[in-house]
Amino acid sequence: MSTALASDAGAAEASHAQDLEDVLNDLVVANRILAHEGVLDGFGHVSARHPVDSQRYFISRSRSPALVAKSDLIELRLDGRPVSDTGAKLYAERVIHEAIYRARPDVMSVCHHHAPAVVAFCIAGVEIVPVCHLGAVIGKRVPVWDSRDDFGDTDLLVRTADQADSLAAALADNWVVMMRRHGATVAGRSVRELTFRAVHLRLNAELQLQAATIGSLSPLTNGEIELSSQSNLAAAVIERIWEYWSADI
Numbered sequence: 562m563s564t565a566l567a568s569d570a571g572a573a574e575a576s577h578a579q580d581l582e583d584v585l586n587d588l589v590v591a592n593r594i595l596a597h598e599g600v601l602d603g604f605g606h607v608s609a610r611h612p613v614d615s616q617r618y619f620i621s622r623s624r625s626p627a628l629v630a631k632s633d634l635i636e637l638r639l640d641g642r643p644v645s646d647t648g649a650k651l652y653a654e655r656v657i658h659e660a661i662y663r664a665r666p667d668v669m670s671v672c673h674h675h676a677p678a679v680v681a682f683c684i685a686g687v688e689i690v691p692v693c694h695l696g697a698v699i700g701k702r703v704p705v706w707d708s709r710d711d712f713g714d715t716d717l718l719v720r721t722a723d724q725a726d727s728l729a730a731a732l733a734d735n736w737v738v739m740m741r742r743h744g745a746t747v748a749g750r751s752v753r754e755l756t757f758r759a760v761h762l763r764l765n766a767e768l769q770l771q772a773a774t775i776g777s778l779s780p781l782t783n784g785e786i787e788l789s790s791q792s793n794l795a796a797a798v799i800e801r802i803w804e805y806w807s808a809d810i
């Protein structure tokens with residue numbers, strides 16, 4: 562290899578290593594933010610696809626998201642096999658993340674949670690719609706998945722690849738899927754975008770419920786959802802809210 566080629570290869574390797582480092586750092590911070598902002602509690606989880614190897618992803622070992630550190634992150638393949646055998650206990654519902662990464666090459670981060678304000682809509686069977694500017698990031702449609710449709714009586718946890726594939730099919734090309742009587746799963750093109758969307762899904766659900774008790778709803782139009790999503794998810798906007806959310810964790 563010529564010196565120039567070796568130097569190019571070295572630069573690419575260093576850049577990949579930095580990308581990986583950035584994703585792992587963001588994933589740790591996302592765990593803390595999502596716990597602090599009332600999206601994750603003792604349960605629920607957030608993951609990130611490997612930035613270089615699309616067939617792998619990272620998720621914490623089974624522990625409280627509020628306490629997750631970099632040493633807790635486990636690297637898994639999209640069939641659920643750990644890249645190296647750590648012996649760590651893993652989240653039962655990690656199959657959700659794997660199915661969405663398999664189905665959606667554009668998704669780089671996933672969060673599954675049971676935020677009470679969102680679960681209220683999953684229980685009532687009422688659609689969550691963007692009712693305010695920042696809520697636009699949940700997208701034009703929030704589909705609902707009901708485990709009973711394909712699987713009958715279960716313990717409601719998504720435990721098998723078949724169940725997770727069914728959920729991913731319901732998500733389709735949207736960013737959020739509601740899970741009847743259970744919770745929600747949110748996707749994003751980066752860890753930070755995912756975090757923005759998951760927190761604002763929770764806030765939009767609270768505002769939709771509050772607003773409906775004092776008046777009638779006037780949700781955003783499809784055009785407003787598109788335009789607001791673009792401006793809300795601009796790098797500088799995400800950077801600013803990430804800084805705000807990071808300050809207290």
Ligand code: MN
Pocket residue numbers: 605654673674675718719743744
């Ligand atoms: Mn769950």
